[in-house]
Amino acid sequence: MLEKRPYILITNDDGITAKGLRLLIEAAKKFGDVLVVAPDAPQSAKSHSITQAIPIKIDKVIETENYAEYSTSGTPVDCVKVAIHEISPNRKFDLILSGINHGANTSVSVLYSGTMAAAIEGAMHEIKSVGFSVDNHDPSADFKDVVPYLENIISEFIEKELPRGVCLNVNFPDVTKVKIKGIVSVKGADGVWGEKFVKANDPHKRNFVWITGKLTNNEEGNIETDIYQIEQGYATVTPIKLDFNYLNYLNELSEWEFNKM
């Protein structure tokens, strides 16, 4: 149990005006002092990218004793880095909450998601971090039915510890259509995004395409996955750690003949 009020960083990838972000801010304010550092424009599907080729603009929007809000021209990961190192270098965050994303971040979507990248970046800085998403892409959708669950999760999250480098991925079903049945802990389904490109209508006749895609679930019917449980009306919580080394293959790789000069 924390003795002082928790210091909570909030970010997202839909941008500082997003409805999901506003709902998360209102929930978080009940639990602690809140700093919001969010992109000044939508930054969906930005994954773990950072802004390196140009500088990042930082604007202070609001500052009161227990609440402040900044927007940046950067990505969600930039926002986390800016918050930790530039805006609040002298007070360590107890929690990072990212979202609430308009659109699910189940299965392999975790790798493309800016919302989850922010949470993963937080975990890499050894701050307890969680990303929230709702299975509805409509920016005007009303997510108010997630609030009691959201508050339960934040409350538990304040009490508990996570292993080093691990963050949580919370996905809610489409609460504009279904009533949440409860929260279950499951893994993210194995899947892959298959793309279809649609020709854009360029009056200048250049070759522009829009990316569209469909997630193929390689674990269709597996009840122990996020996609399955969300389809049943449950919210899901998944422990996430981006482990990049595939150690199982290291011995075999050492037998490849790379050095045959």
Added chain:
Amino acid sequence: MLEKRPYILITNDDGITAKGLRLLIEAAKKFGDVLVVAPDAPQSAKSHSITQAIPIKIDKVIETENYAEYSTSGTPVDCVKVAIHEISPNRKFDLILSGINHGANTSVSVLYSGTMAAAIEGAMHEIKSVGFSVDNHDPSADFKDVVPYLENIISEFIEKELPRGVCLNVNFPDVTKVKIKGIVSVKGADGVWGEKFVKANDPHKRNFVWITGKLTNNEEGNIETDIYQIEQGYATVTPIKLDFNYLNYLNELSEWEFNKM
């Protein structure tokens, strides 16, 4: 052993004019038919991001029987997706080669790197993929001393198979300063990027910052890591798979009291 000439996709994140890309193209042409689909401008540190909010421009640069070159306004991952689904939907790639990146992609840099994201995306599409990087950021640096090693790796890579979803990360030492001692198979070191933001000089007095950073190696002195071996003058090969589920914590997480309504 492949019966036909291998069909090789080449991309990078430094952009279509980068010297490292040009060296990789020349090496790859000896082994098969080559399609280059690369960003029309630098896309460093773009991680696994895709271009979703605006359409992607595709320009054909060169097309001959065994060689073609396209540039796109997208990220490295966009380039891979565009190549597979839009430019070459009827001929499957045997290999994807990404790079040669100007700058090392050791340790946790894999997560930020566009070069490695392209290779990871290739592996997710079940295509043998490898990213190449040199420990020198200078865009004008001459990487010619990597060529014999590069050719050995491509040759081995054509012969061998990798487990599903796994790609390779190859890092060369700074060949403008040291002679490569050989190639070793090691894991990526555990590390974290710590940032420092430097105020940009904006004549309009707005608050802009440049991101700068330093990688902290949490495995200093561990000879079985990429950073250590590159410092010794070896090139490193690391098997990479972005595993996002942290299953070790799933049981414990199921005991959290999320459902205490």
